[in-house]
Amino acid sequence: MMKVLIVDDEKTIRETLKEILEEEGYQVFTEEVGSKVVERVKELQPNLIILDLFLPGISGMEVLKKLNEEGLTEKIPVVIVSGHGTVETAVKAMKLKAYDFIEKPIKYEKFLSAVEGALKREVKLENEKTVSELTNLPLKRAKEEFEKAYIKEILKKFNGDLKRAAAFMEIDISNLYRKLNKYGFHQ
Template identity: 30%
Template sequence: MAQVLIVDDEPNILLSLEFLMQRSGFQVLTAATGAQAREHLEASHPDIVLLDISLPDTSGFELLEEIRANPACTSLPVIMLTAHGREVEKEKGIALGANDYVTKPFSTQELVTRVQSLLAQIPDGD
């Protein structure tokens, strides 16, 4: 079962995404801060990350840069999930290494489909 790390500081979004991903058959880790996300990345090695841009202790962009700089995480799929819908922010996220960029509000089914699609592209290392 694939493991999804959801990083978002908005409790309602975190809860609804956690429920959605669990209902879709994923194991779920949640983090409300960049620091919590770093701990999960180090300890649990999730299969995919849903990453908000606006976090209380760092930006999602900075965290994405850290993920891409870590040799163990270079191929980890990351979907930026944010209310920042301006084209310049999307371009920045993609340029920094995000695999996809979803703007809030979003279709829950579309998000699940994007997660499944990215996970299907990963070679099975087991």
């Protein structure tokens, strides 16, 4: 299941975005204090971060800068949300490797589109990394590593539903169980 961390000091926004994303099948975590974000990101390893720019204490822009300095924005896309954004602010956020910038009040369709786009980017980066790593392995091991990554992605896609995953992969469920055991997946 894809994990999303929402960082916003306004409880109503946090709860609204959380509800929207949970209805779409995401596992959602929230944070309201900017100074705790880097630690939470390392702990949770989310697939996406939704980040407000105006937070008490340390600003969202400072949080984005720290995430970038730690190399976390290379692996985890960040969607900025702000009610006080300017073109300069958006440009600055993009230079710090934010994936997208959404103005408040947040429009439902635009928000979901940004989330889906950011997560597709994240999967694409993961797959590109896997391909470059696999080319340095002997063929048998590369095939096994690819199959393991493929099964992991399919299970994510179907939220762990083994019957649907097996049907999608066009294999019987007992074969899928065997592969899960072989690769150390614990259901």
